[in-house]
Amino acid sequence: xxxxxxxxxxxxxxxxxxxxxxxxxxxxxxxxxxxxxxxxxxxxxxxxxxxxxxxxxxxxxxxxxxxxxxxxxxxxxxxxxxxxxxxxxxxxxxxxxxxxxxxxxxxxxxxxxxxxxxxxxxxxxxxxxxxxxxxxxxxxxxxxxxxxxxxxxxxxxxxxxxxxxxxxxxxxxxxxxxxxxxxxxxxxxxxxxxxxxxxxxxxxxxxxxxxxxxxxxxxxxxxxxxxxxxxxxxxxxxxxxxxxx
Amino acid sequence: xxxxxxxxxxxxxxxxxxxxxxxxxxxxxxxxxxxxxxxxxxxxxxxxxxxxxxxxxxxxxxxxxxxxxxxxxxxxxxxxxxxxxxxxxxxxxxxxxxxxxxxxxxxxxxxxxxxxxxxxxxxxxxxxxxxxxxxxxxxxxxxxxxxxxxxxxxxxxxxxxxxxxxxxxxxxxxxxxxxxxxxxxxxxxxxxxxxxxxxxxxxxxxxxxxxxxxxxxxxxxxxxxxxxxxxxxxxxxxxxxxxxxxxxxxxxxxxxxxxxxxxxxxxxxxxxxxxxxxxxxxxxxxxxxxxxxxx
Numbered sequence: 001x002x003x004x005x006x007x008x009x010x011x012x013x014x015x016x017x018x019x020x021x022x023x024x025x026x027x028x029x030x031x032x033x034x035x036x037x038x039x040x041x042x043x044x045x046x047x048x049x050x051x052x053x054x055x056x057x058x059x060x061x062x063x064x065x066x067x068x069x070x071x072x073x074x075x076x077x078x079x080x081x082x083x084x085x086x087x088x089x090x091x092x093x094x095x096x097x098x099x100x101x102x103x104x105x106x107x108x109x110x111x112x113x114x115x116x117x118x119x120x121x122x123x124x125x126x127x128x129x130x131x132x133x134x135x136x137x138x139x140x141x142x143x144x145x146x147x148x149x150x151x152x153x154x155x156x157x158x159x160x161x162x163x164x165x166x167x168x169x170x171x172x173x174x175x176x177x178x179x180x181x182x183x184x185x186x187x188x189x190x191x192x193x194x195x196x197x198x199x200x201x202x203x204x205x206x207x208x209x210x211x212x213x214x215x216x217x218x219x220x221x222x223x224x225x226x227x228x229x230x231x232x233x234x235x236x237x238x239x240x241x242x243x244x245x
Numbered sequence: 246x247x248x249x250x251x252x253x254x255x256x257x258x259x260x261x262x263x264x265x266x267x268x269x270x271x272x273x274x275x276x277x278x279x280x281x282x283x284x285x286x287x288x289x290x291x292x293x294x295x296x297x298x299x300x301x302x303x304x305x306x307x308x309x310x311x312x313x314x315x316x317x318x319x320x321x322x323x324x325x326x327x328x329x330x331x332x333x334x335x336x337x338x339x340x341x342x343x344x345x346x347x348x349x350x351x352x353x354x355x356x357x358x359x360x361x362x363x364x365x366x367x368x369x370x371x372x373x374x375x376x377x378x379x380x381x382x383x384x385x386x387x388x389x390x391x392x393x394x395x396x397x398x399x400x401x402x403x404x405x406x407x408x409x410x411x412x413x414x415x416x417x418x419x420x421x422x423x424x425x426x427x428x429x430x431x432x433x434x435x436x437x438x439x440x441x442x443x444x445x446x447x448x449x450x451x452x453x454x455x456x457x458x459x460x461x462x463x464x465x466x467x468x469x470x471x472x473x474x475x476x477x478x479x480x481x482x483x484x485x486x487x488x489x490x491x492x493x494x495x496x497x498x499x500x501x502x503x504x505x506x507x508x509x510x511x512x513x514x515x516x517x518x519x520x521x522x523x524x525x526x527x528x529x530x531x532x533x534x535x536x537x538x539x540x
Contacts, residue, residue, distance in 0.1 A: 059422060085424035097419035099412050109405070110412050114424020162424055 009036035012072055012166055012197050013058070013089075019066030020050070020057050020221075027053040029221035030067065035166065040188060040198040042208040042215030046242060050221040051201045052094050055168045059091050060084045071166070085114035090164035094171045094201075096155040100144025104135060107143045107154055111161030120163065127194070128157045131187060149180040156187070166197045173204050185211050205238050219244035250377055251499045257383040259492035260390025261448050265468040266487020267397055268438035268445075270480045274414030275434045277333060279469070279477075281340040282320060285347035286313045286439055287461030290446025292351065295360035295456050305364045310443040317439030321431060329427075344462065351458035359457035362450040369451060382451040393444055394484070397437065401480070406433055414480070467494065467513070474520050476527025485529045 013035040020028040028050040035041045045051050056062045058069050060081040069076045076084055099107055108128075112121065129136045132153040138146060143154060152172055159167055169188070173181040185207065192198055202208040209215045209232040217225040217238070225241035227234075239245070265283070272280045290309040297305035324343050328336045368382040401407035406429070412420040413430045421427050442461070449464065450456065468487045475486015490513065497512050520528050 061418065061422070080427075081421045082424050082426050085422070091422050093419065093422060097416055097422070099415050099419070101415060102408070102411065106408055106411075109408060110420070110423050110425065113405075113409060113420075113426075158423065 009038055011035060012037040013199065014070040014073075015054065015058070015067070016070070017067035018054065018057065018064055018069065020053050020062050021065050022053070026221055028057065028064075031218065031221065031223050032067075033216045033223060035197055035199050036213070037165075037197055038192065038195060039213045040192050040200060040211060042212035043199060043201045043218060044203065044205045044208050044215055044242065045218035046203065049218040051218055052170050054218075055091055055093075055170050055199070055201055058084075058089065058168065082114070085162055085164075086116055088116075088163075088165040089168065090114060090159040090162045090166075091168040092155045092159040092170065092172060094174065096151050098143045098146075098151045098154055100142065102143055103139065104141055104143050104146065104154055105139040107158055108135075108139070108161060111158035114162035114164075116163070121161075124161060124163060128160060131190065132157050148175045149177070149184075152176065152184065153187075156191075160191065160196070164196060166199065167191065168199045168201070170201045171203060172200070173202060173207075181207065205242055206232050206235075209238065217241035251496055253377075253379065253387075254383060254499060255492040255495040257386035257390075258495035259488040259490075260386050260394070261445055262464070262468050262471060262491025262494075263484045263488040264390060264393055264441045264445050264448075265464055266472050266475070266484045267394065267480070268441040269465070269468060269472055269487075270477065270483035271397075271410070271434045272438055273472075273477055273483070274480060275410060275417065275431050276325065276329065276336070278325060278336045278340065280438070281337075281465065281469075282343040282347065283438060283442065284459075284461030284463075284465030285344055285351075286317055286320075286442035287446045287449070287464060288347070288351055288456065288458065289313055289316050289461075290443045291362055291450055291456035291460045292355060292360060294362035294364045294446060294450050295454075298362060298364050302364055306443075306447055309446055310440060313443035313446065314436050314439035317435040317442065318432060321435040326428075326431070329431075348458045348462070355456075355458070357458065359455045359460075361454050362446075362456050363454045365447065365451050366454060382448070385451075386448050389444055389448060393441065400437075406430070410434060467510075470514070470517050474517050474527060475529045478527075479529075482527055482529035486527065489528070 011034040015031060015033045018028050018031045031050065031054060043051050053062060057064050058076065060076065060079055071087060071089060134150055135154050135157050138150065143151065146154060156172065172184060176184065188198055188200065188211065200208060200212060209227050210229055215227045216223050217227060219242065224244060227238065231237060268283050269280060272278055290313045293309040293312040294305055297308050320343055324339055325336065328339050368385055369380055371378060372381045372384055373379040401411055409420065409425045409430050410433065413425060445464065467490055471486040471490025472483040475489060476482035493513055493516060494509065497509055498506065501509060
């Protein structure tokens, strides 16, 4: 199976030659990737490969030392995180970063902070209600009391309330049972079908490759391979790219 | 009745110190910054009252609020905003620098003798006499404390900006990633701190109208001790700590014979040492032994 071409549709997010350092240590080294509008794109790699740093750089939380990040053709360099959220990108961070002392409803209200306008909020809330009935049911509980899977649902629901065009998900399956991951993947597909583009960062290689239109494999800060859904069974190729062989 | 009298006086002074603690804790919450310069806001309020003592009372108080809020906002905008991502030691030194700069300005402008802010001295009159004797200022301290603390709770729990402040205090980066505007949240925290400082200045100049360059500093150092004893990382525990120190000062002041009053600060700090030995994380903080670093 050959690597699929870059975004078939017009790219909504373009990362070109991205360089990020943590102090003197290079974390991302010349990484380039495209995410087309309406796609689910995967970015996989082992711990420390530079995946989360890439996402946080897109969000303006890290300053790149080189390269460029463009959203809808506009460079994001030097823009503040909160302005990037308002421009239409939401990140569901690794470890969920739920506010455990706040209620589920308060966590959801915080998701509205990143909206450009209140238009369409009611429809969005109805949709989230359908998508994550458990989150809605427990809305008056403290978020810290939810299970890991429920917290992940809350984190995604909160991200969606910002009304993003592009949703960045950082290891949403972390710590979840395989059956929960399976239903989570179904939810991601539904989110995409509503027109929200997804960049999915994961360590679970095979299931990500199956789901995504295209999956970039990152190792040691570099993109080592681009795989399509048909490559999901090619374990040798996946592990070679994943472990940098 | 003596005990009741002491308890009421202690609660009133505790309420004033709790207001100082709220100002400190709100800023610590959103910036992880221990603002030593908070005392200078109180001093600025005191000097404003002194300079405006010829004005109608309401106008003088309003002017003090405006000055304190403006100075708080300016402090953040000029000094602390640039240091938002700096190491805690850097920001701490910066707050010292701001505090000492302002103290030098007070000293040059008003001299070491102090100015008299006798705007509300009529509140020193007795409101209730008999076995229980209360001055008006005691009642005003209790009422003002209750209103401002209640208002802060309502703001934090019932408004969008309050929710964003609570989120920012828990995890600032996660809040920003949701689109919470860092500048706005921090500015609002400083503005509230300014309002609290103005209120404290008004209340404290009634029993001690002489405003000197260290007027606010003394209060803030004692409150900081209370806030640390209470637990800095939560607003309510810091506020309780501030209240406790004010209460302790008033009660010890009542209990100690007047010849022994010079030992009041020593007695307060001894109490603090005992508390910190027994509860290193803070008197009101939840027990979290793992977070206590042993060197």
